Amino acid sequence: MRDEVHPFLNVEALITGYGKKQVVNGVTLDVSYGEIVALIGHNGAGKSTLLKAIFGLLPIRKGRVILDGKSLRPPNPRELLHEGVAYVPQGHRVFTDLTVQENLEMCGGILPNKSQLNEGIERAFTLFPTLKSKLRQRAGTLSGGEKQMLAVSNALVLSPRLLLIDEPSMGLAPPLASKALGQIQQINHNTGIAVLIVEQRVREVLKIAHGVYVLRNGLVSFSGRADVLNTDDKLRQVYL
Numbered sequence: 600m601r602d603e604v605h606p607f608l609n610v611e612a613l614i615t616g617y618g619k620k621q622v623v624n625g626v627t628l629d630v631s632y633g634e635i636v637a638l639i640g641h642n643g644a645g646k647s648t649l650l651k652a653i654f655g656l657l658p659i660r661k662g663r664v665i666l667d668g669k670s671l672r673p674p675n676p677r678e679l680l681h682e683g684v685a686y687v688p689q690g691h692r693v694f695t696d697l698t699v700q701e702n703l704e705m706c707g708g709i710l711p712n713k714s715q716l717n718e719g720i721e722r723a724f725t726l727f728p729t730l731k732s733k734l735r736q737r738a739g740t741l742s743g744g745e746k747q748m749l750a751v752s753n754a755l756v757l758s759p760r761l762l763l764i765d766e767p768s769m770g771l772a773p774p775l776a777s778k779a780l781g782q783i784q785q786i787n788h789n790t791g792i793a794v795l796i797v798e799q800r801v802r803e804v805l806k807i808a809h810g811v812y813v814l815r816n817g818l819v820s821f822s823g824r825a826d827v828l829n830t831d832d833k834l835r836q837v838y839l
Contacts, residue, residue: 726755
């Protein structure tokens with residue numbers, strides 16, 4: 600992947616899983632500053648599990664996560680949030696009983712002052728103007744696409760340097776799925792926020808990504824430029 604002195608995120612030989620079941624079997628990857636990296640593979644390959652471990656939601660059995668040159672032993676969500684990493688889980692997860700504004704304010708609660716919170720909210724509205732007209736609406740009444748906008752906005756309020764996004768197109772109709780991926784590309788282009796994205800719509804995510812890692816049985820089976828994987832017939836046949 601592209602490198603400015605060192606990548607912003609390094610994952611080195613990471614092993615993790617659930618209980619006694621090992622799912623990720625020694626994955627190494629990196630994400631450079633301002634880069635979108637796609638993490639793809641068949642169901643059960645370990646993609647979502649890897650994201651959870653990077654964000655400290657699962658224990659790391661072996662290996663390590665290095666953020667901006669600093670080894671996190673072990674990573675934990677609070678530390679990562681303060682270091683500029685935000686996580687958007689799959690399933691358009693928002694606080695359904697709260698309004699759009701209350702969602703944004705709650706997720707920005709770790710910010711040091713109201714001024715930064717307001718700046719973060721305005722930044723989210725610049726990227727997702729649809730939400731501004733729905734400030735007082737309960738999040739549970741939003742459409743699937745609007746919930747996904749809000750889920751990403753909840754992370755953007757924190758002014759992250761890196762977004763970990765798990766299957767943003769899940770449950771969305773094809774036009775909305777394409778729009779969601781386009782919005783992520785726009786976020787990256789407009790703000791320079793790096794993105795590590797898990798996505799099942801392989802051909803579409805490769806169109807917005809700079810780099811790609813293919814997981815198979817918890818291991819990296821391919822890594823390289825996304826445009827190469829997306830256009831080379833032989834690679835598509837082998838890895839997709």
